[in-house]
Each structure stands twice: as structure tokens, then as C-alpha cells.
Amino acid sequence: MIHFIHKKQLLLVLSFCLLAFAGCKKYPNPPSFNEELDNTVIPSRKVLVISIDGLTGTELQTIAPPAITALQKNSKYSYTPLKEPVTNDVTSWVSMLTGVSYEKHLVSTDDFQPTTDPNAGEHDAVPIRRNVLDYIMSATGSKTAFISPWSNLRNYIKVADYRPLVATDEAAKDSTISLLNKYVGINAAVVNFREVAAAGANGGYLAANAGYKNAVLKADNYVDEIIKSIKARKTYNQEEWLIIITTNHGGADNDAKPGFIMLSNPSLKEETLVKRAYTGFNLKTLNALASAPNTNSLYDPGSNKSFTVQMDVKFNDVGGYWPGFLSKGTPFASEKITGWMWEQAGGSWSINYGQTSRVQLSVGAAFGDLNWHTLTMTVKYISPTSRIMTAYVDGVYKSEKDLTNLNLTNTEMLSVGNRQTVNTNFVAANLQYFNVALDREVVAANYKIQDITKHPNYGNLTGFWPMNENAGRTLINYAPNGYNMAVTGAYAWVSLDKNAPPSYPAIGTGPSSVTTPNAIGAIMMYWTRTKIDPVFDIDGDPILSKFEADFLK
Numbered sequence: 001m002i003h004f005i006h007k008k009q010l011l012l013v014l015s016f017c018l019l020a021f022a023g024c025k026k027y028p029n030p031p032s033f034n035e036e037l038d039n040t041v042i043p044s045r046k047v048l049v050i051s052i053d054g055l056t057g058t059e060l061q062t063i064a065p066p067a068i069t070a071l072q073k074n075s076k077y078s079y080t081p082l083k084e085p086v087t088n089d090v091t092s093w094v095s096m097l098t099g100v101s102y103e104k105h106l107v108s109t110d111d112f113q114p115t116t117d118p119n120a121g122e123h124d125a126v127p128i129r130r131n132v133l134d135y136i137m138s139a140t141g142s143k144t145a146f147i148s149p150w151s152n153l154r155n156y157i158k159v160a161d162y163r164p165l166v167a168t169d170e171a172a173k174d175s176t177i178s179l180l181n182k183y184v185g186i187n188a189a190v191v192n193f194r195e196v197a198a199a200g201a202n203g204g205y206l207a208a209n210a211g212y213k214n215a216v217l218k219a220d221n222y223v224d225e226i227i228k229s230i231k232a233r234k235t236y237n238q239e240e241w242l243i244i245i246t247t248n249h250g251g252a253d254n255d256a257k258p259g260f261i262m263l264s265n266p267s268l269k270e271e272t273l274v275k276r277a278y279t280g281f282n283l284k285t286l287n288a289l290a291s292a293p294n295t296n297s298l299y300d301p302g303s304n305k306s307f308t309v310q311m312d313v314k315f316n317d318v319g320g321y322w323p324g325f326l327s328k329g330t331p332f333a334s335e336k337i338t339g340w341m342w343e344q345a346g347g348s349w350s351i352n353y354g355q356t357s358r359v360q361l362s363v364g365a366a367f368g369d370l371n372w373h374t375l376t377m378t379v380k381y382i383s384p385t386s387r388i389m390t391a392y393v394d395g396v397y398k399s400e401k402d403l404t405n406l407n408l409t410n411t412e413m414l415s416v417g418n419r420q421t422v423n424t425n426f427v428a429a430n431l432q433y434f435n436v437a438l439d440r441e442v443v444a445a446n447y448k449i450q451d452i453t454k455h456p457n458y459g460n461l462t463g464f465w466p467m468n469e470n471a472g473r474t475l476i477n478y479a480p481n482g483y484n485m486a487v488t489g490a491y492a493w494v495s496l497d498k499n500a501p502p503s504y505p506a507i508g509t510g511p512s513s514v515t516t517p518n519a520i521g522a523i524m525m526y527w528t529r530t531k532i533d534p535v536f537d538i539d540g541d542p543i544l545s546k547f548e549a550d551f552l553k
Contacts, residue, residue: 049246055250057260067224085484088254091108095516097521099132101471112155133157139531144187144189146190147164169218181229201252242263242544243264243265246259261273279493280496282494283417302409306437307379308434325344325426346368347365353403363398387403389401429501435460452478464478525542
């Protein structure tokens, strides 16, 4: 019976096929799976990312390699991009390739596996993020390539059509040129050069180091060869290439410095990328703190130390009395404190300090107008019989008091925020800690300084926290020495638009760009017309979406 049914079905199928064949026109056979598709169906937008690891923005400007410098005239660029709270070779690469910030992907070791989120619950899953090449392949059906001499990084990028094995930067360059010449359908490619970072590790990441400078010039020559090969493609006139030259970070893996980002296309007008809206770090309840560890007693006030502490503040509410907002001391209670603490009393500022019992330096009106103000405290050890605390507001001397015979040593952390029983609500920025008491003239001349490296006492700076991360739970220390701050409690990153602290560079007008490493992945997706679906949880800034007037005709 079963055999009989199969025969009837077969006869019916054959009958329908004969009727269809008789009534239909003949068409040529479609191309086989392995045949190259016609160039006209290949999406015209293509992106190439070249990362020169270890190259700082400052040294790139100093060396001024010819090929990269020539790209600038048709680029949006920044030589001082924002760093992430955790920045090393691994974190930056994962942020670039996923379009996701470190706070989300949590990958920081060279096995490229995420660590446990310290804020996650016991049963929360460890996040695993797709890379942007995967998104682009899935959305556009185009080919992708990833070329790096770093084997661990290559193994991390498992989803890419072409991943040639290379051991040197020159081999990476040659493989890139070969792939771009051979496969017209490659729409997204990422190339990694590592030898600049290696050269910097031997003699310093400075233009003055001949080995480092020569490595930069060699990488620049590789960039030039790759760009020339792109322009020599037969299909180049039908393509819109975005060339992204960047770095995972500047400097060493364990001492990362700001790198650079350059987005180049013939239609782009030259412009520096600037974050034109200020995002403030807002602490607004009890026990909202950002704290630096007490390691090596770096910030310990001691009994005979000189030091300076300065911070920009903007209070949103001054209705409360006596909450602390910056301290290096024990919690103030029952008129007792060991160390020091800045305190708000309505719109006035006072400093509590002591060895056990509280002493107070009343400074007076400081921030009751709810505008930005710069508060400075210096402690100067002159002799065993003279140690003076002095307070300034906006560079202007206000009051002083003698600390002689008081030992302020304590094991508490240097903390921004409130540990008292009254709520506070303020935005903090640009906390600076010097291991010297700044002179009155120096305070007055530099309280609004925009480039901290130009400060006359920069060599004495042991902590500088701009607090401009825009997100996350870590405040990065940009001083030559010192530690990052960890954030706990109820805090928020709030947009203040143009209302920035006095030491913040002029914001001006125009598009605002956030140039963190995760922007690279977002830009790649935007340029290739890959939809950035909310479910992807990508938080990088696509940047070029704000400059469409340059290239959309």
C-alpha cells in the first residue's frame, strides 16, 4: 500500500512539472554557490579599521607621520579621546570590537573571558558579547576580515570570513592588501599592528625614543600601502570607504594613556571631535561615595606633611546642614574626627579636622548660588611649631588656621561624598591632590587651568580625577601617580549641557562626540548600515551619524 501511494504522488508531481515547463519561459541558470556575485549588488559602503597599538595621540602629533597626517584634511578626529575606567590591551580591543563599554563586557585578561560582575547577583549570567563583524555579516550578508599578529586576539574573533595567520605587522599588511585585492565583497575589515607598542616598551612611548619613532613611521608606511591598494581597486569609484585609524590605547598595557581616533572619508570635512555637552558626577544621598585606596599612605595627612586638595563643586540643593562632601578621615560624630572633612552648612563651606576632637575652619559663603565653584585647601608644614591650613574659593584667599601638634593620620580612604546623617546633593569634578602646599599666587593663577599637565606643580600631582567618564563605577586618576576611585552607593551621571566647571575647556557649538573605544564598533555598524538594535545593548557613540551633512548627497 505504501509503495502504491508513493507512485501516485510521483505521477502527480511529474504531471505538474510538465505543465509548468510547457507554460513557462526559459531563464538562464542562477550562478553556483561559489561564483562571485555581480559587483553591482555589493553594498557600496565599506569600512577598514587600522589599530596601531600603543600609539599616543600626543606622540602621533609630534611625529606627524606623512600618510596619517594627510588623512586629517578629510577626517573627524581626536588626539585626546576618552579612556575607559579600566584600560589595557584587552579591555580596549574588546570595547572596540563589541561596541560595548568595559562596564558591560567585563573582559580584561588575555584569555578574553569576562570576569564576574562585582555588582551582579549570585545567579546572574556572565555576559558574552558578539563582535561587530558578526553583526555586520548577519545584517548585510557581506564578507568580513580580521588580521592581527596577536594570536589571542585572533582566536577571540572567531566569527569573521577571513582570519589569516600572521606573525608580524608586515605580514598583517601584506595579508590585508591581498584580501582586499582578491575579494571584492569584503565590506568590513580590521587590521592590528603591534610593533609600535613593542618598541615603546623598550625605551619609552615617546617621539624622543628613536625605536618608537621609527616603528610609528613604519606603521604609517603600511597604512599608506593599504590605502593605495584600496584606491587601486577596479570597483573603488562605486565604493564609499571609511578608513578608521586608531589605537587600542596609548602607552603601556599597565599604564595606558589617551590614544587617538581618526575617521577618514573623501567627503568628510576636517573637524576635531569634541564632547560638547558636560556630563556631571552627581552624589545625592547618604553613603554615596567615590573612594581612592589608602595604599602606601599616599593621601594620608600625617603630622608633618604638606599637601593641597582642590575640587570643583556645584550644589543642587543647600537646604541641609553639616553633611560632609569630601574627606580623608573618620566619620564625624559626637564632635570627634581623626583626619579632615569638608562640610556644607547651607550655602557655606567649613573644614572639620582633628586628631580626636573636632576643630573647625569656617570658610564662609562658597556655593549658595548653586553655580560652579572651585574650593582649595592647602596644608603647609613650616616647622615643628608651625603648620598652617588655608582655604580658598575660586582662587581667592578666605581663611586659615594653625594645625601645629595635630596628627591627622588615619587609615580611611580619600572619599568624595557624604558619610553623615544628612542628605547632600552636589556635582563634583576635577579633584586634585598635590603632595605640596601650593603658594597663594599659584592657587590664584591656576584654579581654572584646563590642561593639568601645564600646571607648575604637575610633578607633585598624586591624584587627578576629572570625573568625566559619563558612565560606570570607576573614576580614572590621570595624575602621574596615584589610584583610581571606586564608586558605591546612590550616584548618577547627569547631563548639564553647557553648564561645565570653570576648568573645563570651552564647549562651543556643534555636534557632541564621545570618543571612547566602544565608539569604533558603533561607527562600523552605522557606516555599513547595520541596524544597532537595542537588544544588542551597544553603548558606543556612532559619531558620524551627527555629520551626515558632509557625506549624504
